Amino acid sequence: MDIPRVAGCIPGVEEIRPLDDSAYRGMLRVQVGPIRLALAGTITVEEQDRNAWRASMRAEASDRKAGGGVRARMTVALLPAEGGTELVVETDLSVLGKIGEFGQPIIRKKADTTMQEFAANLRAALGV
Amino acid sequence: MIAFDYRSPESLAEALAALDEAGDEGKAIAGGTALVILMMQRLVRPGRLVSLRRVPGLDRIEPADGEVRIGALATHRDVETSPVIRERFPVLAETFRHVATLRIRNIATVGGSLAHADPNQDPPVTLMALGARVRIAGPGGERRLPLDEFFVEYYQTALRQNELVVGLELPFPAPGSGSAFIKFLPRTADDYATVAVTANLTLNPDGACREARIALGSVGPTTLRAREVEALLTGERLTEPLLTAAGEAARRAVDPIADQRGSAEYKREMTGVFVRRAIRSAWARARGAGA
Amino acid sequence: MKISVTVNGSPRDLDVAPQRRLIDLLRYDLGLTGTKEGCSVGVCGACTVLLNGKMVSSCLALAGFADGGEVTTVEGLASDERLHPVQQAFIDYGGFQCGICTPGQVVAARALLDAVPSPTEEEIKEWMMGNLCRCTGYFKIIESIQRAAAR
Numbered sequence: 001m002d003i004p005r006v007a008g009c010i011p012g013v014e015e016i017r018p019l020d021d022s023a024y025r026g027m028l029r030v031q032v033g034p035i036r037l038a039l040a041g042t043i044t045v046e047e048q049d050r051n052a053w054r055a056s057m058r059a060e061a062s063d064r065k066a067g068g069g070v071r072a073r074m075t076v077a078l079l080p081a082e083g084g085t086e087l088v089v090e091t092d093l094s095v096l097g098k099i100g101e102f103g104q105p106i107i108r109k110k111a112d113t114t115m116q117e118f119a120a121n122l123r124a125a126l127g128v
Numbered sequence: 129m130i131a132f133d134y135r136s137p138e139s140l141a142e143a144l145a146a147l148d149e150a151g152d153e154g155k156a157i158a159g160g161t162a163l164v165i166l167m168m169q170r171l172v173r174p175g176r177l178v179s180l181r182r183v184p185g186l187d188r189i190e191p192a193d194g195e196v197r198i199g200a201l202a203t204h205r206d207v208e209t210s211p212v213i214r215e216r217f218p219v220l221a222e223t224f225r226h227v228a229t230l231r232i233r234n235i236a237t238v239g240g241s242l243a244h245a246d247p248n249q250d251p252p253v254t255l256m257a258l259g260a261r262v263r264i265a266g267p268g269g270e271r272r273l274p275l276d277e278f279f280v281e282y283y284q285t286a287l288r289q290n291e292l293v294v295g296l297e298l299p300f301p302a303p304g305s306g307s308a309f310i311k312f313l314p315r316t317a318d319d320y321a322t323v324a325v326t327a328n329l330t331l332n333p334d335g336a337c338r339e340a341r342i343a344l345g346s347v348g349p350t351t352l353r354a355r356e357v358e359a360l361l362t363g364e365r366l367t368e369p370l371l372t373a374a375g376e377a378a379r380r381a382v383d384p385i386a387d388q389r390g391s392a393e394y395k396r397e398m399t400g401v402f403v404r405r406a407i408r409s410a411w412a413r414a415r416g417a418g419a
Numbered sequence: 420m421k422i423s424v425t426v427n428g429s430p431r432d433l434d435v436a437p438q439r440r441l442i443d444l445l446r447y448d449l450g451l452t453g454t455k456e457g458c459s460v461g462v463c464g465a466c467t468v469l470l471n472g473k474m475v476s477s478c479l480a481l482a483g484f485a486d487g488g489e490v491t492t493v494e495g496l497a498s499d500e501r502l503h504p505v506q507q508a509f510i511d512y513g514g515f516q517c518g519i520c521t522p523g524q525v526v527a528a529r530a531l532l533d534a535v536p537s538p539t540e541e542e543i544k545e546w547m548m549g550n551l552c553r554c555t556g557y558f559k560i561i562e563s564i565q566r567a568a569a570r
Contacts, residue, residue: 229464230548234473
């Protein structure tokens with residue numbers, strides 16, 4: 001599994017660079033109307049199953065200027081399913097700091113649509 | 129709050145030029161009650177702030193040619209207390225009266241409220257139900273948009289970066305029209321609504337509904353028209369089964385976000401309840417206002 | 420940027436950063452600490468001042484909004500060493516306890532009586548709705564305003 005390629009499927013992700021063999025630095029740009037967040041942080045691979053196509057990752061990113069951030073745990077897996085292969089993406093997201101105060105609900109909604117786009121992009125990239 | 133270049137132009141042309149020049153970094157401010165909060169939290173960080181407060185001529189509320197024209201810099205309080213609005217659009221005056229507190233209404237402007245595009249706001253709900261059109265100015269001139277087409281997403285409008293809302297146009301209600309605004313807020317009176325509804329109905333002389341406009345606030349990413357509900361009512365007489373069907377259609381029209389004002393399911397349920405009540409109330413008023 | 424504001428009747432010329440809020444200009448640049456900052460989002464009313472005669476939340480107004488205009492704070496209610504009738508009534512009828520909301524309350528009440536000299540109880544409640552108080556339960560505030568109106 002090519003983590004940078006997987007992370008690159010998240011809309012708004014830029015500049016994924018390896019830190020060591022299980023961690024990467026990156027930037028995620030998110031916009032809600034006039035609010036533009038530049039979330040800089042790290043993605044750490046916690047588990048990777050090299051036989052099955054499956055990994056779980058932890059991400060932490062913050063916008064220094066806005067004084068808030070996100071923390072997420074994500075699992076992606078390809079599972080055999082009737083008629084082909086199924087892509088399963090599970091995300092557990094916390095919104096922290098000022099961003100959280102302002103609009104937990106809007107950010108959650110944005111996170112939902114972002115994850116849906118991510119899953120669609122990943123499916124296309126994997127050809128499933 | 130992060131520093132910015134502050135301009136206080138004294139003409140619309142100057143204001144548009146200052147915005148155009150700033151590109152992505154430019155933001156207009158009028159009353160500032162929404163924008164300053166976002167800037168204090170550093171969620172919005174414009175490089176240039178263009179104050180509209182000194183631009184003349186944009187704060188009038190005037191009847192002309194079968195409609196009322198409201199300038200973008202009219203305050204909420206101006207609309208709430210305007211004699212022509214109270215007489216011809218009492219539901220609109222009442223809607224503006226429900227916004228926040230008097231301190232906010234004294235300074236927050238009609239144009240600013242539209243440009244901010246927060247679906248939790250009350251005025252856009254009634255304005256949409258009344259068929260308002262937005263007047264927009266840009267470097268290339270002016271254009272008009274029905275309010276239905278103005279809101280695009282949460283906090284996003286059809287305004288280009290270098291454009292400004294300069295006014296609103298509201299056609300006078302047709303004979304046989306009645307409207308009702310209901311703001312349901314189970315918590316404090318100065319809060320946003322859990323759900324807000326404005327129903328605006330025009331009846332034929334025989335009592336059947338000729339035209340219905342139903343707008344909803346706080347239950348989607350933008351202020352919404354409940355078009356399926358409107359289609360159900362058109363051509364029909366008011367009956368209990370019709371109202372029940374309308375409530376169900378209203379629940380299908382919304383996509384609420386769960387927050388401290390209610391769960392998504394609660395807001396959806398209350399949409400049905402208050403759409404029914406608003407229709408009932410608007411219908412009674414329309415009957416009373418027969419041609 | 421340079422601004423000219425008349426504060427409590429005195430013309431002042433100041434040089435402020437564009438992002439300076441009116442409340443900070445009043446409290447820190449002019450030393451008028453009567454105006455309080457309670458919630459910072461325009462809800463509680465502790466920061467109420469009059470801008471060109473109308474009550475606004477000074478925590479949400481940019482200092483630049485006052486340029487060329489007039490601001491009245493709680494310090495500007497009294498004249499010639501005599502308290503404004505609203506202030507005197509709050510003292511006489513127990514309109515405050517801890518006092519933190521009081522500057523906002525009396526400024527708002529003064530604006531009410533300027534606009535509506537003999538308000539009904541309903542009118543008082545509607546006007547004063549945005550000035551929150553954690554101590555009094557509001558009854559004494561309403562009564563103080565009614566008594567001030569009667570004077």
